[in-house]
Amino acid sequence: MSLTLCSPTLCLYFSLSLGLSLWAVAVLLVALLCLDPHSRVSSAPICTHGPSGCHVPSLADLFDRVIQHSARMHSLSNDLHSEFEQYFLPSKNSIGKIYRKCHTSSILTPNGKENAQKLAREELTEVILKLLMAWRDPLFQLHQSMAHQQDFNSFSSNKALEMGDMTHELRKGVEKVAEKMRVLGMLGNSVTGLSPAETMLPISDSGEAMSNYELLYCFRRDSNKVQNYLKILKCRIIPEHDC
Amino acid sequence: SFYRPHFTGCRSREQETFRCWWSAGIFQNLTEPGALRVFYQTKNFLSEWQECPDYTRTVKNECYFNKTFTQIWTSYCIQLRSVRENITYDEACFTVENIVHPDPPIGLNWTLLNVSRSGLHFDVLVRWAPPPSADVQMGWMSLVYQVQYRVRNNSHWEMLDLESGTQQSIYGLHTDKEYEVRVRCKMSAFDNFGEFSDSIIVHVAQIPSKESTFPTTLVLIFGVIGVVILLVLLIFSQQQRLMVIFLPPIPAPKIKGIDPELLKNGKLDQLNSLLSSQDMYKPDFYHEDPWVEFIQLDLDDPAEKNESSDTQHLLGVSRSGSSHVLNFKSDDDSGRASCYDPEIPNPEDLASLLPGHSGRGDNHPLVSRSSSSIPDLGVQQTSEVEETPIQTQPAVPSWVNMDFYAQVSDFTPAGGVVLSPGQLNSCPEKKKEEENEKKIQFQLVSDGAYTSENTARQLSASVPPSPGPEQGYQTFPTQAVEGNLWNGEYLVSTSDSQTPYLLPEAPPAPILPPVSDYTVVQEVDAQHSLLLNPPSSQPAICPHSPNKHLPAMPTMPMGYLTPDLLGNLTP
Numbered sequence: 001m002s003l004t005l006c007s008p009t010l011c012l013y014f015s016l017s018l019g020l021s022l023w024a025v026a027v028l029l030v031a032l033l034c035l036d037p038h039s040r041v042s043s044a045p046i047c048t049h050g051p052s053g054c055h056v057p058s059l060a061d062l063f064d065r066v067i068q069h070s071a072r073m074h075s076l077s078n079d080l081h082s083e084f085e086q087y088f089l090p091s092k093n094s095i096g097k098i099y100r101k102c103h104t105s106s107i108l109t110p111n112g113k114e115n116a117q118k119l120a121r122e123e124l125t126e127v128i129l130k131l132l133m134a135w136r137d138p139l140f141q142l143h144q145s146m147a148h149q150q151d152f153n154s155f156s157s158n159k160a161l162e163m164g165d166m167t168h169e170l171r172k173g174v175e176k177v178a179e180k181m182r183v184l185g186m187l188g189n190s191v192t193g194l195s196p197a198e199t200m201l202p203i204s205d206s207g208e209a210m211s212n213y214e215l216l217y218c219f220r221r222d223s224n225k226v227q228n229y230l231k232i233l234k235c236r237i238i239p240e241h242d243c
Numbered sequence: 244s245f246y247r248p249h250f251t252g253c254r255s256r257e258q259e260t261f262r263c264w265w266s267a268g269i270f271q272n273l274t275e276p277g278a279l280r281v282f283y284q285t286k287n288f289l290s291e292w293q294e295c296p297d298y299t300r301t302v303k304n305e306c307y308f309n310k311t312f313t314q315i316w317t318s319y320c321i322q323l324r325s326v327r328e329n330i331t332y333d334e335a336c337f338t339v340e341n342i343v344h345p346d347p348p349i350g351l352n353w354t355l356l357n358v359s360r361s362g363l364h365f366d367v368l369v370r371w372a373p374p375p376s377a378d379v380q381m382g383w384m385s386l387v388y389q390v391q392y393r394v395r396n397n398s399h400w401e402m403l404d405l406e407s408g409t410q411q412s413i414y415g416l417h418t419d420k421e422y423e424v425r426v427r428c429k430m431s432a433f434d435n436f437g438e439f440s441d442s443i444i445v446h447v448a449q450i451p452s453k454e455s456t457f458p459t460t461l462v463l464i465f466g467v468i469g470v471v472i473l474l475v476l477l478i479f480s481q482q483q484r485l486m487v488i489f490l491p492p493i494p495a496p497k498i499k500g501i502d503p504e505l506l507k508n509g510k511l512d513q514l515n516s517l518l519s520s521q522d523m524y525k526p527d528f529y530h531e532d533p534w535v536e537f538i539q540l541d542l543d544d545p546a547e548k549n550e551s552s553d554t555q556h557l558l559g560v561s562r563s564g565s566s567h568v569l570n571f572k573s574d575d576d577s578g579r580a581s582c583y584d585p586e587i588p589n590p591e592d593l594a595s596l597l598p599g600h601s602g603r604g605d606n607h608p609l610v611s612r613s614s615s616s617i618p619d620l621g622v623q624q625t626s627e628v629e630e631t632p633i634q635t636q637p638a639v640p641s642w643v644n645m646d647f648y649a650q651v652s653d654f655t656p657a658g659g660v661v662l663s664p665g666q667l668n669s670c671p672e673k674k675k676e677e678e679n680e681k682k683i684q685f686q687l688v689s690d691g692a693y694t695s696e697n698t699a700r701q702l703s704a705s706v707p708p709s710p711g712p713e714q715g716y717q718t719f720p721t722q723a724v725e726g727n728l729w730n731g732e733y734l735v736s737t738s739d740s741q742t743p744y745l746l747p748e749a750p751p752a753p754i755l756p757p758v759s760d761y762t763v764v765q766e767v768d769a770q771h772s773l774l775l776n777p778p779s780s781q782p783a784i785c786p787h788s789p790n791k792h793l794p795a796m797p798t799m800p801m802g803y804l805t806p807d808l809l810g811n812l813t814p
Contacts (some may be wrong), residue, residue, distance in 0.1 A: 067382070071385065071431070071432075074432050075431070075432045078432040078433070082434075110261065110315070111257075111314035111315050111316055111317050112310065112313065112314060112315050113259060113315075113378070113381075113383050114310065138761055221316050221338070221340075223341060224316065224432075225316055227385075228382070228383060231382035231383065232381065232382075232383070234382075235380075235381045235382070240380075243380055243381050
């Protein structure tokens, strides 16, 4: 003998009316979306008609994107390196780090702001590309070794994977920037293409493969180089105030 | 090892130059300038140690590396040597970008964003400029800032999140309080904060708000009261419906086939028939409790359940002029086996004729039935018992009107029955023990026909006075005993010795105790009048017979006549 709030017929009416109203609202929404051309979400066509059709990113925009990308990459490398130091090397020098030889040490890189500013654009661009290229395989190896070891949680190995992907993307981006610069005539033709033979394997002094910590240390340094070089390059390519 | 000469730190302000400091420790002989020298080595491609390029003149124990000697992303190792002793006291290695501590931001100022309506809180926007030494335009150093503030002279600084821009909003400050605000910065993706900037004071005087807060509070209060009143009205007006909704009525129990009205009216016979038809109670019910089925529950007239109900009832019955003296009440007993001769009055019907004891209450000579050992009602068992005046009462629940049994003291010529109260008080039995409701008890009857075991013990030496004229039994002018009309009145119990009924010490004379609440109907003569046993002329009213059980009773029943003894009677 339970008390129902509505009789069966009444409940049926309620449900029917509710369903009808919902359906009407759905129909209205669909109509609005479909009939209103402006609210339609669709993909823009490829810019084939020049600046009138769509927005072509300028070189400055491209540089900004690339610089943001490199900043994120460097931050990732710093996080991973700090994790490594925290868990695997509790004792560290109070002032700085111990010298380690990286596999990219053979690449001649300007070691200061003025040196980098004095360097030619093409060379600077080339250095950036060389660095990024040199880290393609070692980062992949780093991710592999981190994923296999149980010492790292999945978060760290995911960071390593993301770092590798970012490096790859950044290299592609810098290549595009260089291409654009070449098109715009800012770069001479002295930019030599990167020879695939220049892939260097990370080998430490003793000849063995570098450890994960050494790799991270080196990559942290190199990503900072790339970030700063890009900034210097942008400042030189695109004239801005106080640059 | 701070007693030895050691490096106290190296710092770079703008990632283009850096400085290193050292301390001579407690070695006094090394404090003079030149005693300790710094050598450095860059681990690029040069392996030779070079001396510090510039010992700062103005600052003691400082080595300054200018732009020429500063290489970023290059490992440096520095050594603190005492050339005279050719001892290296300290060594440190680092890279320059890891020792960068930016200068503090400059130009810290604040602007008022807004003040709250109550005038108690305000928000400010704090602005600053990056340190001039840092080249942020080109992006050589990408800085992030951290703003801290506190109430003046407080010890705890509130820290806000890192900000990459050069401004920050601070919300929720209190007016009339002075705040200190400061800011510092560090390179993003590095860990070394620079020094704090100078603190600025933020203070906003409290403006007495023009609009008072009274109306708001009043409106709120009135609104709440109105809503409450509405709710109460709603509840009271829709009380019934709400009650039904929130507290649905519990359905009444329903047993299929049984009308609850039957139960209320107490028509047990119908219930019994129903139950027996459902085959629920029958086996146990009738096995354990053969008496129960014969209990007549008269629940129809609760008003008459008083002390004198039976008396009046009987009197009324007698007045009604029924030909049957014994007006068997409600003889529609269900299921009763026809064990009895229909003419023979049923023991309990007999019992119902006995006068009630007005004012006795529980002191009725009622015998509650025993729990398990119920004497078998039956004429069949007569032979099993010795001729002992043992009579067990039919089991009656104690809650039944205690006036169930009354002693018939006299018969009117018209055929009515005169009842008399019992003589229970004559025997100083202890009532208390008898009043355990659940126990089997046989109330002591003064006639000794029914005696409880406990009480009988206590009556060992008591000689209660004889009530004399109250004769439980009235001698009738004995009439011809008709044949086998002798009722098997004395109910024989075949139960074990637990049944605490006692047989009073039976004198050989077949006389009953003088006062008897219960009497035995000898016979019913042709005129439908009761022939009762002759009164007993026993001296002892309260028999103090020892604890004798059934088998040990004298052979001569007290006041009970067996059929074979009938012949001995002289009419």
